Amino acid sequence: MNKSRKSLVAAARSRVGLTFVTPALLVMLLLVVYPLLYGLYVSMFKTNLLNRWDFVGLTYYAQSLSDPGFLKSLFTTSLYAILVVAGHMIVGTGLAVMLVSDIKYRVVFRALLILPWLFPDVVVALIFRWIFDPIFGLFNFGLSAVGLISEPVAWLDNPFWAFVAVVLATIWKGYPLIMLMVLAGLQSIPRDRYEAAALDGAGRLLQFRYVSLPGLVAVLGVAVVIDFVWWFKHFTIVWLLTKGGPIDATNVVSIDIYRTAFQSFNFGLASAMAVIVFFICLLFAIVYQLMVASDET
Amino acid sequence: MATAKLDNITKVYDNGFTAVSNLSLQLADGEFLVLVGPSGCGKSTALRMIAGLEEMSEGDLYVGDRLLNDIEPKNRDIAMVFQNYALYPQMTVAQNIGFPLKLRGVKGTERKRQVHHAAEILQLTEQLSKKPGQLSGGQRQRVAMGRAIVRQPALFLMDEPLSNLDAKLRVQMRADIADIQKNLGVTTFYVTHDQVEAMTMGDRVAVIKDGLLQQVDEPEKLYARPENVFVAAFMGSPSMNLYEANLSLHNEKFKVHLGDQSISIPTRLTERHTTLGNYDQQTIVVGIRPEDFEDAALAPTHPDDQQLTVTVSGREALGAETLIHFPLNAPSIDTGDPDALDELASIASGRCTARFDANSKARIGEQIRTNVTVENMHFFDRETGLVI
Amino acid sequence: MKRKSQVGSPHPLFYLMLVLSCIIVLVPVLWMISTSVKNETELFLSPPLLWPEKPTLAAFISVFNDYPFADYFKNSLVVVIFATSISIGFSTLAGYGLSRFKFRGRASFLTFLLLSQMFPSVMLIIPYFKIMRTAGLLDSNPGLIVTYISFTIPFCTWMMYGYFKSIPKDLDEAAALDGAGHVRTFFSVVLPLTLPGIVATSVYAFITAWNEYLFALILTNSEDQKTIPIGIGQLIGQYKIEWNELMAASIYSTIPLMVLFLFLQRYLISSLTAGAVKS
Numbered sequence: 009m010n011k012s013r014k015s016l017v018a019a020a021r022s023r024v025g026l027t028f029v030t031p032a033l034l035v036m037l038l039l040v041v042y043p044l045l046y047g048l049y050v051s052m053f054k055t056n057l058l059n060r061w062d063f064v065g066l067t068y069y070a071q072s073l074s075d076p077g078f079l080k081s082l083f084t085t086s087l088y089a090i091l092v093v094a095g096h097m098i099v100g101t102g103l104a105v106m107l108v109s110d111i112k113y114r115v116v117f118r119a120l121l122i123l124p125w126l127f128p129d130v131v132v133a134l135i136f137r138w139i140f141d142p143i144f145g146l147f148n149f150g151l152s153a154v155g156l157i158s159e160p161v162a163w164l165d166n167p168f169w170a171f172v173a174v175v176l177a178t179i180w181k182g183y184p185l186i187m188l189m190v191l192a193g194l195q196s197i198p199r200d201r202y203e204a205a206a207l208d209g210a211g212r213l214l215q216f217r218y219v220s221l222p223g224l225v226a227v228l229g230v231a232v233v234i235d236f237v238w239w240f241k242h243f244t245i246v247w248l249l250t251k252g253g254p255i256d257a258t259n260v261v262s263i264d265i266y267r268t269a270f271q272s273f274n275f276g277l278a279s280a281m282a283v284i285v286f287f288i289c290l291l292f293a294i295v296y297q298l299m300v301a302s303d304e305t
Numbered sequence: 306m307a308t309a310k311l312d313n314i315t316k317v318y319d320n321g322f323t324a325v326s327n328l329s330l331q332l333a334d335g336e337f338l339v340l341v342g343p344s345g346c347g348k349s350t351a352l353r354m355i356a357g358l359e360e361m362s363e364g365d366l367y368v369g370d371r372l373l374n375d376i377e378p379k380n381r382d383i384a385m386v387f388q389n390y391a392l393y394p395q396m397t398v399a400q401n402i403g404f405p406l407k408l409r410g411v412k413g414t415e416r417k418r419q420v421h422h423a424a425e426i427l428q429l430t431e432q433l434s435k436k437p438g439q440l441s442g443g444q445r446q447r448v449a450m451g452r453a454i455v456r457q458p459a460l461f462l463m464d465e466p467l468s469n470l471d472a473k474l475r476v477q478m479r480a481d482i483a484d485i486q487k488n489l490g491v492t493t494f495y496v497t498h499d500q501v502e503a504m505t506m507g508d509r510v511a512v513i514k515d516g517l518l519q520q521v522d523e524p525e526k527l528y529a530r531p532e533n534v535f536v537a538a539f540m541g542s543p544s545m546n547l548y549e550a551n552l553s554l555h556n557e558k559f560k561v562h563l564g565d566q567s568i569s570i571p572t573r574l575t576e577r578h579t580t581l582g583n584y585d586q587q588t589i590v591v592g593i594r595p596e597d598f599e600d601a602a603l604a605p606t607h608p609d610d611q612q613l614t615v616t617v618s619g620r621e622a623l624g625a626e627t628l629i630h631f632p633l634n635a636p637s638i639d640t641g642d643p644d645a646l647d648e649l650a651s652i653a654s655g656r657c658t659a660r661f662d663a664n665s666k667a668r669i670g671e672q673i674r675t676n677v678t679v680e681n682m683h684f685f686d687r688e689t690g691l692v693i
Numbered sequence: 694m695k696r697k698s699q700v701g702s703p704h705p706l707f708y709l710m711l712v713l714s715c716i717i718v719l720v721p722v723l724w725m726i727s728t729s730v731k732n733e734t735e736l737f738l739s740p741p742l743l744w745p746e747k748p749t750l751a752a753f754i755s756v757f758n759d760y761p762f763a764d765y766f767k768n769s770l771v772v773v774i775f776a777t778s779i780s781i782g783f784s785t786l787a788g789y790g791l792s793r794f795k796f797r798g799r800a801s802f803l804t805f806l807l808l809s810q811m812f813p814s815v816m817l818i819i820p821y822f823k824i825m826r827t828a829g830l831l832d833s834n835p836g837l838i839v840t841y842i843s844f845t846i847p848f849c850t851w852m853m854y855g856y857f858k859s860i861p862k863d864l865d866e867a868a869a870l871d872g873a874g875h876v877r878t879f880f881s882v883v884l885p886l887t888l889p890g891i892v893a894t895s896v897y898a899f900i901t902a903w904n905e906y907l908f909a910l911i912l913t914n915s916e917d918q919k920t921i922p923i924g925i926g927q928l929i930g931q932y933k934i935e936w937n938e939l940m941a942a943s944i945y946s947t948i949p950l951m952v953l954f955l956f957l958q959r960y961l962i963s964s965l966t967a968g969a970v971k972s
Binding site for chain 3: 018021022023024025026027028029031032033035036039040042043044046047050057099102103106107109110111112117119120121122123124126127128129130131134135136137138139144145146149152153180212234237240241243244247248261262265266269270275278279282283285286289290292293296297
């Protein structure tokens with residue numbers, strides 16, 4: 009009877025718990041799990057999503073993995089994401105380290121430096137497009153004013169500079185989040201640890217190296233993974249700045265998939281490409297999980 | 306108000322760890338029972354099982370005649386004071402104390418009356434409209450008490466309620482809680498790791514270690530007649546000095562050989578140790594409380610063969626008394642108290658503690674004679690740790 | 694936030710670098726504002742004027758006259774408010790359930806919440822397009838609401854789970870012994886304490902949904918169903934881009950976020966602190 013008593017009480021509690029979770033669980037099943045599986049399904053059909061459903065198996069996977077265009081877009085995306093994340097980490101950490109010191113007007117600096125995070129992606133893309141405008145743009149005006157260029161440069165029409173511009177705009181938009189995370193991480197490091205290091209004779213740099221960095225490793229690690237995955241899937245800023253051009257220079261994988269699906273109407277191929285991207289992100293998700301898990305133990 | 310009965314209560318966690326095994330206790334109506342033990346001994350688990358916050362793996366729990374095994378916490382008619390008080394931060398003191406009444410459907414004015422009554426008992430009337438965040442530790446503690454007493458439950462549970470207070474306040478609250486409990490007459494089950502709290506507050510004290518009940522008794526008896534080495538060492542501060550010693554019997558006298566010295570005890574003084582005679586020529590464990598030593602210079606009439614010659618290695622003058630430490634050349638005992646690390650270290654080094662009168666002139670490095678009150682000596686079986 | 698963790702006064706260079714950073718942040722913002730108050734002649738001057746000689750708010754009015762900007766705004770508000778409220782409601786319940794009770798599948802659910810942050814939205818967009826078409830929700834506010842719920846619920850639940858975890862279980866236990874049932878404990882004891890968390894989580898959900906572009910681009914078609922990001926985004930596709938109107942529209946779309954942040958920044962930053970330090 010003892011056994012049954014125990015399981016009875018536990019079962020009652022577990023029922024209550026499930027009741028609280030049920031609405032969210034249903035939404036997740038219906039709106040996330042089902043569409044994911046459906047996407048997997050579509051990727052194996054040549055279809056217009058209406059009346060034509062020809063089963064093609066894994067053909068589209070083979071096709072996309074042997075398509076130089078798709079592989080190039082994966083490469084472009086990786087490069088874009090790596091540069092963006094590196095930029096976020098350097099700018100975000102640097103600013104956080106400065107903001108955490110006993111600096112005057114800290115609140116003002118922080119409020120201003122958070123600003124870019126509050127601009128919608130669309131707005132960020134448009135502002136930069138306007139700034140980089142060859143004739144009426146601020147950027148060329150500034151450069152010619154200091155004599156760096158004599159003729160207007162169409163930055164966004166040059167494959168190399170367009171890519172640089174996209175990366176810069178994305179760094180501008182995304183660093184505040186990293187800055188805030190690192191700031192929080194720094195503030196969680198007890199001050200006496202710095203005092204101990206200072207008494208041991210460590211200067212500012214050594215304090216950063218031996219006190220701040222070890223305290224930040226966990227925060228930075230998680231931030232890198234989240235940020236990478238986030239920008240790897242990104243669409244809006246790139247799309248509105250360059251539409252993926254010129255000549256595929258900024259053709260990130262999200263744009264590639266969008267085009268394949270909604271401009272070429274090859275939904276099956278697009279789905280297969282999306283699934284491949286999903287697995288790349290999943291790989292990072294697993295890395296992230298392992299990091300979180302090792303962090304908790 | 307009711308009696309309470311724990312019948313063979315056992316808690317085995319999913320990972321196989323047994324936190325409490327076969328705990329049986331009976332509380333008389335209105336009794337204050339203290340469950341004391343070192344950290345991790347299962348005392349809080351026991352309390353939480355009574356509250357219903359933790360399921361019992363086995364056993365039965367009765368409050369009055371009511372079997373509570375399958376009753377949810379909210380229907381048990383049990384009130385609990387938590388270690389960190391668990392006050393509702395968003396509610397005022399009055400709302401905190403009134404919350405259990407509100408849940409029982411006590412209407413506005415009546416509720417207010419009862420809350421005020423409880424607040425008066427606890428001297429919280431001034432604080433009623435404040436929030437817990439604005440209160441001192443001692444006041445929060447009182448609010449937690451207030452929330453428990455306001456509804457006159459069948460049973461009070463207290464989980465180390467004083468452990469977050471500073472030393473001075475703890476002494477005062479100790480007396481206050483004991484007073485309130487006596488006045489209300491509510492059966493109370495109190496858990497602590499502090500043997501001083503146990504000794505001063507409980508009608509009876511239950512000592513528990515590794516989930517096993519060691520001894521239940523009135524505080525004085527527990528102190529004077531510990532049933533095993535653990536209880537002997539755990540109750541009392543400084544701890545009882547426990548050493549291995551060889552026993553021999555000559556001419557109606559036991560001789561206790563502590564290292565290279567010995568103490569003689571007339572057998573008539575060891576009558577309560579009925580089977581001590583069986584240990585002739587064997588190694589046993591002897592225990593001497595610090596206060597059962599005295600500076601021989603202050604009491605020169607003490608028999609010579611009930612003295613030890615020692616070299617003072619440490620001295621702590623406490624004003625009313627003086628603690629003297631000295632090494633004894635005899636193997637010391639591991640009592641199994643995980644909290645007593647520093648004491649364990651002192652035992653390991655063979656250090657013995659004596660509580661001398663403040664007039665003692667003993668100084669560090671001096672060789673002195675110390676009297677031993679032999680009729681208060683404790684004897685334990687070396688293998689089982691049980692009293693002889 | 695009073696606690697400071699760096700010993701000693703800041704390096705003098707810090708000020709220089711911070712001021713420089715602020716300039717880099719502010720220049721695009723000020724350029725946006727300056728552009729929005731230019732008239733059409735001043736707009737297309739080369740070299741450009743840093744600040745117009747005759748500032749005018751004309752663009753701020755004409756966006757409402759020349760484009761269905763009022764519709765965009767209304768759609769954005771309706772979609773975002775509904776999606777946020779429903780998400781917060783569900784995720785608050787779920788966060789409490791996850792933090793307080795053990796049940797089968799709890800660990801997998803938590804893992805899935807985290808993993809779902811990794812799913813590329815491009816993977817969901819084709820299924821959503823098909824599902825919404827089948828359900829007749831294409832080109833409608835409800836369609837977008839459902840979509841935005843789907844990607845706000847996972848992270849809202851995760852955040853709320855974090856908040857509930859930070860509230861001592863002792864309070865639930867005290868409430869249980871005081872005689873409260875689960876529902877009562879949730880509403881009277883625990884929920885009031887998570888209000889800051891609910892506020893912060895709502896703002897995140899609001900910002901996410903308010904900024905969303907890709908799904909709205911594909912799931913809406915007619916002018917009276919589009920949201921602000923789509924409305925602004927398509928201004929750029931026109932033959933002659935009216936940058937002053939575009940920037941005015943951008944300012945409109947940013948203002949709600951600025952206002953939210955201004956009033957709630959204390960909650961937002963402390964919630965980030967909690968999250969960052971815990972994970």
